Amino acid sequence: MRGTGHHEHLARHAFANFNPRAREGVNVFSRRSMLKAGLAGLAGLTLPDLMRLRAEAAAKGQSMGRNKSVILLWMTGGPSHIDTWDVKPDAPLEIRGPFKDIPTSLPGVHICEYLPKQAAMMDKFTIIRSVDARESNHEPNQVFQTGNLEAEPRLNPKGHLYPAIASVVAKLRGANQRGMPPSVVLNMQSRSHVAWGGYLGKAYDPFRGDNVSQLFQLPSGLTLDRLRTRRALVEQLDTLRGDIDASGAMAAFDRFGHEAFDLVAGERAQAAFDLSREPQKIQDRYGGHDWCRQALLARRLVESGVSFVTIDLSNHSASGTWDNHGDNIPPYGGIWNGLRPLLPVFDHLLTTLVGDLADRGMLEDVLVLAMGEFGRTPKIGTQDSSDGRDHWPVVMSMTLAGGGFRHGQVIGSTERDGGAIRERPVTPGDLAATIYHHFGVPLGETYLDHQGRPRFIVEGGEPIRELI
Numbered sequence: 001m002r003g004t005g006h007h008e009h010l011a012r013h014a015f016a017n018f019n020p021r022a023r024e025g026v027n028v029f030s031r032r033s034m035l036k037a038g039l040a041g042l043a044g045l046t047l048p049d050l051m052r053l054r055a056e057a058a059a060k061g062q063s064m065g066r067n068k069s070v071i072l073l074w075m076t077g078g079p080s081h082i083d084t085w086d087v088k089p090d091a092p093l094e095i096r097g098p099f100k101d102i103p104t105s106l107p108g109v110h111i112c113e114y115l116p117k118q119a120a121m122m123d124k125f126t127i128i129r130s131v132d133a134r135e136s137n138h139e140p141n142q143v144f145q146t147g148n149l150e151a152e153p154r155l156n157p158k159g160h161l162y163p164a165i166a167s168v169v170a171k172l173r174g175a176n177q178r179g180m181p182p183s184v185v186l187n188m189q190s191r192s193h194v195a196w197g198g199y200l201g202k203a204y205d206p207f208r209g210d211n212v213s214q215l216f217q218l219p220s221g222l223t224l225d226r227l228r229t230r231r232a233l234v235e236q237l238d239t240l241r242g243d244i245d246a247s248g249a250m251a252a253f254d255r256f257g258h259e260a261f262d263l264v265a266g267e268r269a270q271a272a273f274d275l276s277r278e279p280q281k282i283q284d285r286y287g288g289h290d291w292c293r294q295a296l297l298a299r300r301l302v303e304s305g306v307s308f309v310t311i312d313l314s315n316h317s318a319s320g321t322w323d324n325h326g327d328n329i330p331p332y333g334g335i336w337n338g339l340r341p342l343l344p345v346f347d348h349l350l351t352t353l354v355g356d357l358a359d360r361g362m363l364e365d366v367l368v369l370a371m372g373e374f375g376r377t378p379k380i381g382t383q384d385s386s387d388g389r390d391h392w393p394v395v396m397s398m399t400l401a402g403g404g405f406r407h408g409q410v411i412g413s414t415e416r417d418g419g420a421i422r423e424r425p426v427t428p429g430d431l432a433a434t435i436y437h438h439f440g441v442p443l444g445e446t447y448l449d450h451q452g453r454p455r456f457i458v459e460g461g462e463p464i465r466e467l468i
Contacts, residue, residue, distance in 0.1 A: 067176045068403075068439050069302040070166075072310045073295075073350065073370040074145070076193050077320025078138065080376035080389050081397035082418045083335055084112050084343070086129045094380050095417050098336050098387065109410055114343035117351040118399070123408040124354055124363075125401045126467065130412025130421045133374040133393040136428070138192075138319050141373050145195035145310075147432020148459060163447065164195035165432050166308040167204040168457050172441050177305020179268040181207035184301055185310045186294045190317040194310055199449050206310065209273065209297070272304035273297070286352050289345055290315075295353045302366055307439070313346070322372055326385020334387035335380065346370075354401045367403030367438050369431075372396065378419035395421050403438050405467040429461020437463040 080097070082088055087101040087110055101110040104122040111119055111127070118125060135152060136143040142151040146162045153159035163171075170182035185194050185206040197204035271277055275297060286296040291313055298309040314321040316331055324338040332338045350370060357363040375396035376389030383390055395414055401407060412424035433443055436458065443462075446454035 067365050070308045070367045071298045075322045075372035076314035077323030078372040078374045079322040085127045085397040088418050115347045117347045125399050126407045126409050127399050128411045129397045130424050131396045132425045132427050133396045136373045138373045140192045142195040144428050147428045161198040163198040163200045167197040167200050169308050170204045175305050180305035183308040184209045184306050187312045189314045193312045272300050292349045295349045326388025336387050363402040364404045369400045371398035378417040411466050433458045433461040434463045
């Protein structure tokens with residue numbers, strides 16, 4: 001079966017005892033360090049080109065919509081669906097696992113006992129229990145982040161070239177506000193945990209926000225004052241050349257150069273990444289755990305104009321923290337010692353983020369998705385473990401909120417043992433189409449591969465009708 005192989009991992013389980021000796025949170029340094037512009041941390045973005053292409057897309061009549069954005073909580077490693085959103089309380093112990101189920105605010109809907117905050121807010125959420133993950137794998141984690149079944153580099157030599165949904169959004173729609181990157185990835189533990197620009201080029205790779213101190217760090221010997229001086233010199237040269245250029249090309253270059261500079265050294269980006277500017281009561285509401293601080297940063301970024309934020313919800317660079325193969329298979333732990341400590345943190349993160357967005361009047365515009373690569377085996381104790389579950393790409397669960405969609409529902413179901421889809425399969429293409437629908441990106445849009453052939457941004461998918 002595709003995607004079920006186990007890999008050797010050497011890293012220690014980073015969630016043991018919640019890292020009591022580790023400094024948590026997004027480390028924000030002095031104001032001086034935050035005022036440094038980040039040419040070196042732009043992950044290869046060709047900023048003037050990016051700004052120009054965004055303007056060209058708008059000129060073609062492509063709808064920019066309102067301030068639509070996405071926050072993807074990427075549960076790296078593949079969370080167990082049976083031990084989270086698709087509980088099987090009437091199944092034998094080896095299937096239902098060690099956790100109890102609890103009722104939610106939706107009559108007849110039960111989820112895991114370690115997700116009580118989400119259970120109380122289920123009117124704001126949709127759970128999808130019938131996500132078809134049969135082509136998905138991890139390391140690299142690209143099928144669901146691209147919406148393309150061919151984006152599986154282990155089996156397809158060109159799998160890494162299919163662009164991330166976030167990259168397509170960056171190209172066809174851009175950021176919501178000038179001076180902000182269109183796509184940001186936070187807490188990235190490994191490049192293999194996220195998808196990239198692929199055929200679109202490095203200009204559409206996500207802006208890496210995993211190390212705030214490096215985001216605005218200039219190359220050696222270059223200060224912000226010198227950068228501004230260089231821009232002033234360029235402006236003078238462009239003015240002179242603009243007098244000669246009757247076509248207006250230089251004026252256009254000047255405009256896009258200004259926007260690129262605003263992203264590198266402008267106040268908007270610096271302020272968005274600076275958590276010290278957030279009121280203390282809001283910081284306290286999210287709490288000090290690193291994942292929760294990243295969620296707060298994600299909210300600040302979409303509020304400031306970023307269109308797509310991905311948070312790598314992991315704490316080690318192997319397959320991912322949610323890859324709970326068993327207590328005797330480090331670094332993950334099993335369902336009890338590996339998964340159980342994660343769920344209260346995730347429950348707090350998810351509900352705090354959604355509640356904060358709702359309080360700010362942003363939830364209609366911000367779509368929050370929480371998902372991983374696949375589910376876990378119906379039967380516990382795989383791979384000679386006492387309480388682990390192996391990869392199970394046959395089916396998985398996910399949850400989402402916001403975006404102006406209809407919520408307070410469960411979509412799809414699985415068989416009694418949670419091992420297969422019973423009704424209403426949802427594919428990676430369907431999820432991609434739903435996200436593009438949210439952004440107002442036409443589903444018939446294409447991009448060119450390296451041979452110059454057009455490829456559709458959505459292949460074999462349509463927006464999830466129950467949400468619209």
